[in-house]
Amino acid sequence: MSITYLEAIREAQARALREDPRVFIYGQDVGAFGGAFKATKNLQKEFPGRVLDAPISEDAIVGLAVGAAIEGLRPIIEMQFADFSTVGFNQIVNQAATLFWRTQVVCPITVRLPFGGTSGSGPFHSQCIEAIYAHYPGVIVVTPATVEDAYSMLLAAVATNDPVIFCEHKFLYYHLKAEKLPSEALPIGKARIAREGRDLTIVTYSAMVHEALAAATELATEGWEIEVVDLRSVKPLDTDTIIASVARTGRLLCVGEAWPWGGVTAEVIARVTAEGYGLLDAPPQRLNAKDTPVPYHPNLWAAHRPTSRSVAAAARNLLRT
Amino acid sequence: MLQTVSEPRTIGAAQLAAYRFMLRARLLDDKFAALYRAGKIHGGVFLGRGQEALSAAIGVSLKKTDVFAPLIRDAAGRLAFGETILDAVRTYLGSALGPMRGRDGNVHRGRPQDGCLPMISHLGAMISVVNGVLFARRMKGVTGLVGAACLGEGATSTGSFHEALNQAAVEKLPLVLVVANNQYAYSTPNDRQFACADLADKAVGYGVEAHSVVGNDLAACLDVVSHAVARARAGHGPQLIVANLLRLCGHGEHDDAGYIVPELKNSPLGRDCLKLAEEFLLQEKIADRAQLAVWRSEAIREIEDAVAQVQREPLPDPFAENWTALSTENLAEGRE
Numbered sequence: 001m002s003i004t005y006l007e008a009i010r011e012a013q014a015r016a017l018r019e020d021p022r023v024f025i026y027g028q029d030v031g032a033f034g035g036a037f038k039a040t041k042n043l044q045k046e047f048p049g050r051v052l053d054a055p056i057s058e059d060a061i062v063g064l065a066v067g068a069a070i071e072g073l074r075p076i077i078e079m080q081f082a083d084f085s086t087v088g089f090n091q092i093v094n095q096a097a098t099l100f101w102r103t104q105v106v107c108p109i110t111v112r113l114p115f116g117g118t119s120g121s122g123p124f125h126s127q128c129i130e131a132i133y134a135h136y137p138g139v140i141v142v143t144p145a146t147v148e149d150a151y152s153m154l155l156a157a158v159a160t161n162d163p164v165i166f167c168e169h170k171f172l173y174y175h176l177k178a179e180k181l182p183s184e185a186l187p188i189g190k191a192r193i194a195r196e197g198r199d200l201t202i203v204t205y206s207a208m209v210h211e212a213l214a215a216a217t218e219l220a221t222e223g224w225e226i227e228v229v230d231l232r233s234v235k236p237l238d239t240d241t242i243i244a245s246v247a248r249t250g251r252l253l254c255v256g257e258a259w260p261w262g263g264v265t266a267e268v269i270a271r272v273t274a275e276g277y278g279l280l281d282a283p284p285q286r287l288n289a290k291d292t293p294v295p296y297h298p299n300l301w302a303a304h305r306p307t308s309r310s311v312a313a314a315a316r317n318l319l320r321t
Numbered sequence: 322m323l324q325t326v327s328e329p330r331t332i333g334a335a336q337l338a339a340y341r342f343m344l345r346a347r348l349l350d351d352k353f354a355a356l357y358r359a360g361k362i363h364g365g366v367f368l369g370r371g372q373e374a375l376s377a378a379i380g381v382s383l384k385k386t387d388v389f390a391p392l393i394r395d396a397a398g399r400l401a402f403g404e405t406i407l408d409a410v411r412t413y414l415g416s417a418l419g420p421m422r423g424r425d426g427n428v429h430r431g432r433p434q435d436g437c438l439p440m441i442s443h444l445g446a447m448i449s450v451v452n453g454v455l456f457a458r459r460m461k462g463v464t465g466l467v468g469a470a471c472l473g474e475g476a477t478s479t480g481s482f483h484e485a486l487n488q489a490a491v492e493k494l495p496l497v498l499v500v501a502n503n504q505y506a507y508s509t510p511n512d513r514q515f516a517c518a519d520l521a522d523k524a525v526g527y528g529v530e531a532h533s534v535v536g537n538d539l540a541a542c543l544d545v546v547s548h549a550v551a552r553a554r555a556g557h558g559p560q561l562i563v564a565n566l567l568r569l570c571g572h573g574e575h576d577d578a579g580y581i582v583p584e585l586k587n588s589p590l591g592r593d594c595l596k597l598a599e600e601f602l603l604q605e606k607i608a609d610r611a612q613l614a615v616w617r618s619e620a621i622r623e624i625e626d627a628v629a630q631v632q633r634e635p636l637p638d639p640f641a642e643n644w645t646a647l648s649t650e651n652l653a654e655g656r657e
Binding site for chain 2: 049050054055057059060061062063064065066067068069071072073087088091097098099100101102103105106137138140149160161162169188189197206235236237240282
């Protein structure tokens with residue numbers, strides 16, 4: 001038996017619904033249809049009255065979730081695409097994210113964002129917008145890169161008493177598989193060493209973990225030992241694990257699928273430069289998508305985002321510095 | 322559209338009770354204005370002058386177990402719903418003992434756990450939160466409750482208004498959406514805000530029931546609001562109330578409202594609802610001038626006592642402050 005990243009997300013939701021009567025799912029097409037990606041397939045049938053279709057109203061969808069959270073429920077919101085969450089942005093960052101700080105009433109909502117590029121998806125179904133949420137206080141932003149983390153971090157998100165932005169990468173939905181669901185997991189806020197090495201640290205997250213691992217495999221044939229740090233959550237950011245890795249390797253490359261201005265890669269480099277400057281043997285580098293909207297055609301898209309090839313090239317440059 | 326015609330005025334306890342909330346709200350607002358002019362209040366001061374009849378009618382029509390999302394001109398509705406003068410004064414003066422503890426101020430106060438939602442500044446954003454509370458209570462099997470959300474006419478131009486009213490209609494939630502059409506959204510007159518003949522006409526497009534009322538007529542407000550609340554409570558879905566009135570002050574105390582045209586001030590809409598209510602009470606011999614004076618002085622004493630008490634209370638201390646925006650403190654960034 002094997003289980004995909006997408007199935008893990010469905011199974012985590014089924015378990016959350018089964019184990020906690022306060023949980024419900026609300027989003028566009030999540031009901032009988034089972035969601036645009038089938039992440040809620042059959043859940044409405046299994047849990048009648050708790051998996052509900054919403055009108056195309058991202059603002060009101062999140063607002064309703066906040067109201068339900070005030071009443072002690074634990075809504076899971078599915079945004080059909082992360083890109084569309086900008087329509088509900090205000091309710092996330094100004095309503096949900098300020099509620100506890102203003103009132104001491106907790107706001108346990110999980111907002112699932114199917115995000116990131118897939119071939120042919122174009123400018124409005126491909127975006128990586130984790131950094132704009134992470135910029136705001138009062139939210140947790142997680143970016144699972146593995147089937148196991150997709151499952152355990154979604155369960156952890158639902159159990160958390162604060163708003164969690166759950167960034168699930170569409171590129172990983174179908175082809176990423178695991179043998180079984182995990183029985184234990186690292187907590188949110190802890191990064192993971194996805195591959196050990198001593199020559200260079202690549203810090204990355206979500207789908208880019210797999211590009212970085214492929215690059216590390218390629219570079220191993222050239223004699224380089226690359227360490228890959230999977231952030232798992234971008235807020236909070238596990239600075240300790242990053243610094244410890246840089247202490248071992250002396251070189252840092254940050255890779256993100258998001259746009260280059262600001263963002264997670266810039267934050268990582270700022271922290272390492274400020275807190276671990278003396279550990280660096282070369283200037284830290286980063287690799288991001290190009291600063292344009294995400295292109296539709298596969299030829300353009302493959303050049304827009306970092307890939308194992310461009311990650312390996314950037315790593316080689318840094319290793320020669 | 323469902324037309325609600327005000328029934329002949331009934332002389333009753335409801336009007337008297339509502340009037341006393343109006344009076345206390347007006348005097349509380351006056352005190353805040355005075356404190357603002359004296360430099361005792363940080364940030365803005367937003368008054369409900371001219372809107373107290375509508376606001377009080379909402380507050381008295383709700384039960385304590387209902388949900389209420391007041392807006393910036395709802396001191397009267399807040400008091401009627403159960404907010405204390407002390408909560409209001411503590412928030413305006415930034416007392417560490419208030420419900421917002423200096424983290425938020427003035428009209429951004431509430432106690433969500435008691436059904437009073439603290440507004441954010443983004444207009445229309447509270448409606449779907451009220452929907453969520455109603456939705457959750459229905460999911461928990463609680464029936465017979467109502468949620469009221471207050472807006473100005475300006476908020477009807479927002480996407481949030483549209484999304485939330487449609488959502489409430491789709492879910493058939495017991496939402497009472499009260500639009501105080503006070504003719505200006507800050508300085509913007511209605512002819513630059515919307516182009517429909519009557520905002521109540523919007524209701525048919527959402528499939529919800531609509532009610533119009535003259536907003537400075539307390540008896541009419543009580544009739545219409547209590548009727549709409551009863552309709553929502555009885556399971557007839559969302560209710561849209563549009564009250565026509567005039568704001569008798571600036572947007573905030575920083576604003577002299579020089580843009581309000583004299584024709585409106587001199588029109589029937591420009592008549593002060595509090596004075597109209599007092600005239601009615603005197604005319605119907607529900608109260609005499611001496612009694613009105615007693616209520617006024619009692620309210621002033623209550624407000625002055627609250628201000629005096631709060632002025633002795635501790636202010637928020639940045640060194641003692643918990644600078645954590647998350648309840649899950651171990652996941653908060655920047656903890657020292």
